[in-house]
Amino acid sequence: LASRMGGLFERYPGLEVELVAVPRFVSILNREAEISIHLERPSVDQLVTRKLTDYRLALYASRAYLARNPPIEKREDLAAHAWIDYVDDLLFSQELKFLSSFCRNPKVVFHSTSVIAQHQAARSGLGIAVLPCFMAAGDPDLVPLLPAESIQRSYWISSRRELHKSVRLRVLWDYVVELCAREQGLLLGEPTEETG
Missing domain, CATH: 3.40.190.10 (Periplasmic binding protein-like II)
Known part of the structure; x- marks a missing residue:
């Protein structure tokens, strides 16, 4: 994600993003993050969750x-x-x-x-x-x-229900979802012209 965030800041130059990469689950409910990307689908009712990408x-x-x-x-x-x-x-x-x-x-x-x-x-x-x-x-x-x-495998994206209505959060959420859709070939290891 970090190497592909430039397009987001071109569209929204006033935006500030903190990317926290930790080898554990981050608790959205405890406000450790506003958006979380998981390896497993969270089973918590208070979250809005969708599959981000395979x-x-x-x-x-x-x-x-x-x-x-x-x-x-x-x-x-x-x-x-x-x-x-x-x-x-x-x-x-x-x-x-x-x-x-x-x-x-x-x-x-x-x-x-x-x-x-x-x-x-x-x-x-x-x-x-x-x-x-x-x-x-x-x-x-x-x-x-x-x-x-x-x-x-799959990645899942989540946020708290009340936060999901925030325009600032949705801007980042939508950008990450669009980015993963655009980069499906890379994510699924499909050969490119460079890799053959």
Whole structure:
């Protein structure tokens, strides 16, 4: 989102936005935020919630890692490789528990609560990472592996019912919804002219 907010400020130059990225659920009801984007659909009646977008996660590794390790041609080859994953005890959502979807007994060499740290670890050659396509697809240091092997997840957007009537909040809400609709190809990992 941060790299795509310019259009919003061109339309509304007086607007001020605070983007808080934390590895846990933010409570809208406790006024920790006015809008929240979740990995799971909130089940609270006092919220206005809608699906924001689907997105795809796929396997990526650096060229350097691939050059010094056995080739990966099929799913069974993955067991012989090093992996990058979340810290199990600190997962704030079961939607992040997806490594076993790709490899039954992965040899995880690096754990982090941050997907950005996992991305950087993959770039540095530590192993294979399951990354959102919108984050990894444009990275020239990373190679997508086994294109047929991917998983799809969803983001949900919420705000408190009384706040949802606020023009200021709706401006941001509508912009984020439009942006995700416009960027569906990137979010779903569809090939572009640049990525082939």
